[in-house]
Amino acid sequence: MRSLCLLCLLAIGISLCAGRSAGAEERPHATIIVLVPGMRSRDVRVVLRALSPAGNYEAGWMVLRAARLADSRLADASGRENLASLALTLGTGARAVADPGLMDSGGCCEWAPVASDLPLKPSTIDALRRANAGLGYPAPIGALGSLFHGAGMPVCALDDDDQPTAHRLALLMAMDSNGGCDGRLWAEATLVAQPDAPWGVAANIERIAGHCQHEAARPGLVVISFGEVDRADRYAPLCLPETAKLHRRRALERLAALIEGLPGNLYVIGLGPAPPGGNRFDRIGLVARRSARPGWLGSPSTRRPDLALDTDLLPTIAASYGWRVPSGLTGRPFRVSATNGRRQAVSPEALVSEHDDLVALAHVQNTLGGLPSIQLLLVGIGAWALATRRPGVLRASAAAIVALPLGMFILPPLLPGSVWYCAPALVLFAAACVALSRPASARGRSWIAGCSLALAVALVVDLVTGSRLLQQAWMSYSVVEGARFYGIGNEYMGAAIGAICILTAAGGERRRNLPALAILLGAMLIVAMGAPSWGAKVGAIPSAGAALGIAALVRTRGGVRGRDVAALALAIALLFGAAALFDLSRAAGSRSHLALALTGGGGSPGQVLARKLAMEGGLLLRSPWSGTLLACCACIVWLRRRMPAVRKCDGVRVAVAGCAAGACVSLALNDAGLLAATLIMLFGWAFVADCAGRQMQISDRETRS
Numbered sequence: 001m002r003s004l005c006l007l008c009l010l011a012i013g014i015s016l017c018a019g020r021s022a023g024a025e026e027r028p029h030a031t032i033i034v035l036v037p038g039m040r041s042r043d044v045r046v047v048l049r050a051l052s053p054a055g056n057y058e059a060g061w062m063v064l065r066a067a068r069l070a071d072s073r074l075a076d077a078s079g080r081e082n083l084a085s086l087a088l089t090l091g092t093g094a095r096a097v098a099d100p101g102l103m104d105s106g107g108c109c110e111w112a113p114v115a116s117d118l119p120l121k122p123s124t125i126d127a128l129r130r131a132n133a134g135l136g137y138p139a140p141i142g143a144l145g146s147l148f149h150g151a152g153m154p155v156c157a158l159d160d161d162d163q164p165t166a167h168r169l170a171l172l173m174a175m176d177s178n179g180g181c182d183g184r185l186w187a188e189a190t191l192v193a194q195p196d197a198p199w200g201v202a203a204n205i206e207r208i209a210g211h212c213q214h215e216a217a218r219p220g221l222v223v224i225s226f227g228e229v230d231r232a233d234r235y236a237p238l239c240l241p242e243t244a245k246l247h248r249r250r251a252l253e254r255l256a257a258l259i260e261g262l263p264g265n266l267y268v269i270g271l272g273p274a275p276p277g278g279n280r281f282d283r284i285g286l287v288a289r290r291s292a293r294p295g296w297l298g299s300p301s302t303r304r305p306d307l308a309l310d311t312d313l314l315p316t317i318a319a320s321y322g323w324r325v326p327s328g329l330t331g332r333p334f335r336v337s338a339t340n341g342r343r344q345a346v347s348p349e350a351l352v353s354e355h356d357d358l359v360a361l362a363h364v365q366n367t368l369g370g371l372p373s374i375q376l377l378l379v380g381i382g383a384w385a386l387a388t389r390r391p392g393v394l395r396a397s398a399a400a401i402v403a404l405p406l407g408m409f410i411l412p413p414l415l416p417g418s419v420w421y422c423a424p425a426l427v428l429f430a431a432a433c434v435a436l437s438r439p440a441s442a443r444g445r446s447w448i449a450g451c452s453l454a455l456a457v458a459l460v461v462d463l464v465t466g467s468r469l470l471q472q473a474w475m476s477y478s479v480v481e482g483a484r485f486y487g488i489g490n491e492y493m494g495a496a497i498g499a500i501c502i503l504t505a506a507g508g509e510r511r512r513n514l515p516a517l518a519i520l521l522g523a524m525l526i527v528a529m530g531a532p533s534w535g536a537k538v539g540a541i542p543s544a545g546a547a548l549g550i551a552a553l554v555r556t557r558g559g560v561r562g563r564d565v566a567a568l569a570l571a572i573a574l575l576f577g578a579a580a581l582f583d584l585s586r587a588a589g590s591r592s593h594l595a596l597a598l599t600g601g602g603g604s605p606g607q608v609l610a611r612k613l614a615m616e617g618g619l620l621l622r623s624p625w626s627g628t629l630l631a632c633c634a635c636i637v638w639l640r641r642r643m644p645a646v647r648k649c650d651g652v653r654v655a656v657a658g659c660a661a662g663a664c665v666s667l668a669l670n671d672a673g674l675l676a677a678t679l680i681m682l683f684g685w686a687f688v689a690d691c692a693g694r695q696m697q698i699s700d701r702e703t704r705s
Contacts, residue, residue: 030216030264031317033223035090035169036255037083038230039270041355043252044286045348047268050256051288058336059288059346060297060306061355062313063480064271065089067097067135074099076272080283084167086271086310087225088128091144091173093314093329096132100167119157119171120179136614138328144314145176145221147323154182154220158211160190160203160227167225169271174223182220185211198235198247203228205254209261216264221317228254230272265320266290269313281362283480284355287313294346295336303486304471305337306354307479341468358479360417361472366481367419368426368474370491370675371404372624375682379631382689386639391700395693396434398686402451402502403433405495405679408474409458422474437690448690449506452499452683456521459496463488463528463535487536488529494666494676496525497540497547498683501658504551505651505687522548526575532583539670541579545572546665547680551658555650560657612671619674626674629663632681636688646692659684 039047044059051057066085069075074097076082084098102124125141132139140146145155157170175181185208194202208224215222228251236244259268270285287297287308299308311331318325319333344350378397385393407429415425437447462469467486470476475491477484488496503518522544529540549568553560620626636656640647647653663677670676 029320030219031221031267031320032212032216032262032264033173033221033267033269034259034262035087035173035223035225035269035271036229037169037225037227037271038233039272039286041282041286041352043229043270044288044351046252046256047259047270047286048288048348048351050259051266051268052290055294055347056291057288057346058291058295058297058334059286059351060308060334061284061351061358062269062287062308062310063302064283064285064310065095065481067095067132067139069097080272080280082167083169083271084172087167087169087172088141089310090269090313091175092132092139092141093143093311093325093331094137094139095135095311096139096141097135098128098172099131102127119181119184120175122179125177125179138326140177140326140329142175142177142179143326143329144317145174145180147314147318147321147325148221149176149180151321151323154215154218155180156183156211156215156220156222157181158185158190158208158222158224160208160225170223170225174221183211183215197250198231201231203254203258205258205261209258212262216262224258226255226258267313279359279363281366281478281480282359283362284358286351291336295338296340296346297334298337299334300332301330301485303467304341305335306340306351307358307485308334357416361412362478362480364412364419364422364474365476365478368408368423370475370625370679372628372678375401375404375678376624376628376631379628379635379682379685382685383631383635383638386635386642386689386692389696391693391696394696395437395690398689398693399434399437399448399451400430401682401686402448403430405475405492406433406451406455406458408476409455409469409492412472412474413469416472426474448687449502452502453517453521456496456499456503456525459488459492460521460524460528463531467534487534488540489537490666490670490672490675491679493529493535493537493540493543493670494662494679495683496529497544497662497666497676498659498680500525500544501547501551501655501662501680502683502687504548504555504658505654519548519552530575530579532579538576538579538583539666539673539676541576542572542669543662543666543673543676545575547658547662550661551654554657555654558650615671616667616674619672623674625678629674629678629681632678632685636681636685639688639692643692643695645695646688649691652688652691655684655687 036043036047048055048057048059064081064086066081066089069081074082074085082098082100084100085096088096088098128141132141148155155174155176157168157174159168159170171181171184190204190208191201192204193200203226212222212224229248232244232247232251235247239247259266267287267289269287272285284307289297296306297308298305299312301309301312309331311329312334313331315325315329315331316333325331339345340350340354344354378401382394382397385391385397404426407426411422411425411429415422433447433451458469467488470488470492471479471486473492475495477489479485500518500522503521504515506515506518526541526544526548527534529535529537529544532538546568549571550560553564553568557564640652640656659680663680666673666676666680
């Protein structure tokens with residue numbers, strides 16, 4: 001009996017020790033974040049070597065975007081968001097905006113040896129809240145610091161900033177919603193005199209590292225703004241080039257020394273990656289952290305293994321502590337992968353190569369885009385050809401309109417690199433399509449339908465296999481703009497809808513039977529574009545559904561009745577509801593924008609509607625797509641009045657009705673739906689113009705014979 005009691009006591013003791021050991025392992029850790037303004041892609045070698053000489057780090061690239069600037073005075077010298085806005089965005093978890101002038105000594109409390117509870121004046125916090133109140137989505141200022149304070153953990157900010165209107169980047173990121181910060185060191189404490197350094201000052205590495213080690217001894221948050229690299233860049237125009245290189249090399253050496261001396265869970269984030277006068281498409285900076293094993297840092301927000309968003313950092317830190325982020329934020333925790341899309345292990349060389357490829361792709365996507373001006377020129381050429389009765393030119397312009405979206409979709413994998421190679425290749429592709437469409441027989445219209453068929457099939461296959469072509473397509477969102485990183489965008493949604501309308505209308509003059517291929521492809525496109533894990537474009541369900549449904553009704557019945565429209569609307573609503581329920585049933589990190597909107601992400605329904613109306617109104621007034629859309633609609637109306645034979649053609653009626661329905665619904669229900677509506681009507685105009693040109697060629701041939 002005594003032995004049994006001793007065994008029980010021993011078991012209890014072992015379990016208690018194990019519980020204490022587990023509790024020690026689960027003890028919350030300190031998080032240290034180093035912000036490095038001015039760090040470029042080539043600097044990653046120095047940073048990663050200092051972070052872990054053995055290569056035990058996770059690294060990737062982060063899209064650095066703040067709120068869209070309504071006031072150009074808040075932009076930096078290159079016209080981008082200022083560093084204060086980027087730092088505030090990191091601490092807010094949503095794209096925010098800050099006026100750097102608020103953060104000078106007039107916006108902060110008086111300097112004191114002991115940190116006050118509120119480093120920022122209440123008036124400064126109120127000004128920041130007012131500036132972000134009209135963004136149309138939640139922007140909880142100080143969310144990161146509030147998470148730590150809510151868990152009873154301190155936050156500390158160390159700013160190494162000597163500019164006359166100091167940005168106080170560390171404070172903007174680390175503070176809580178009231179501007180509170182438990183510990184801080186300003187430039188007066190983090191800088192030392194050094195005559196041979198830019199402006200005679202340098203970072204006090206020993207003091208900064210010692211203060212961080214003291215703060216990291218307890219769980220909490222420490223944010224450091226290391227301004228040495230940025231100081232060297234700003235001082236470069238005032239000295240000889242060799243001296244400027246020396247200053248920058250020394251700044252990177254001091255950064256490496258600081259990183260080597262920092263303990264705990266360490267993040268390094270590069271802000272403002274492109275130097276003044278550098279590549280204006282470079283909006284991505286390094287994000288790296290220590291880890292037990294190497295890996296690429298990506299995010300479900302981009303569905304790329306090597307690219308994340310600045311709004312993903314706050315959810316990542318919250319997830320490491322098991323906290324819930326404020327409702328309405330759309331960022332998602334980082335995701336670690338062993339390799340990137342090219343099956344490369346993470347290394348400084350692979351990171352630099354990936355950065356260069358992302359920036360080059362962004363350059364091509366921003367330069368080419370959807371080519372609205374070129375498309376407008378092609379519509380104008382077609383109208384001139386119609387007025388002067390030049391059917392060959394009319395049909396050639398129609399073929400080029402349809403060929404451009406197809407070329408910008410299939411050519412990128414074959415021609416990665418400079419825009420100087422991509423643009424001529426696209427011109428040659430369009431010229432080849434024009435040459436193939438010149439015969440005056442029915443083959444001409446078949447070529448327009450053939451391009452539409454190729455585009456529709458390629459889009460379906462690409463969407464269900466990972467959207468690799470769409471991610472690098474030239475007529476797509478830029479990889480650094482931050483609008484859409486996966487799925488299908490408005491441009492290719494519009495092209496897909498226009499292609500389906502053309503396929504439904506093809507051959508409509510001879511018979512009114514419904515083409516099975518068009519219906520099958522249309523249904524597959526609706527599912528592929530609307531599915532959260534594929535196209536993630538829920539607006540495609542009503543837009544494509546309306547276009548396909550109306551085109552099919554006109555094709556089979558010769559017109560549209562009220563009860564048919566009601567039945568079609570009910571079917572679309574049911575499909576839309578099914579997509580929403582499926583999206584809501586998935587894990588939070590895998591949901592698309594639809595589920596985020598339904599659960600409060602991005603703001604209330606009123607905020608979402610107001611933001612959509614503001615965006616659509618701005619595009620209608622300022623975008624070149626607006627002029628292209630008006631030109632397409634005007635030319636279709638004019639052609640049908642000028643050539644009654646074309647107006648009576650069943651195929652033209654089908655195409656015009658379907659395209660008009662799809663364009664109207666896209667404008668009403670999609671963000672930036674103007675782009676989709678324009679592409680839809682471009683395809684509609686191309687079909688009508690090709691029919692007219694073919695009829696003129698046949699008529700001219702009969703007249704000559």
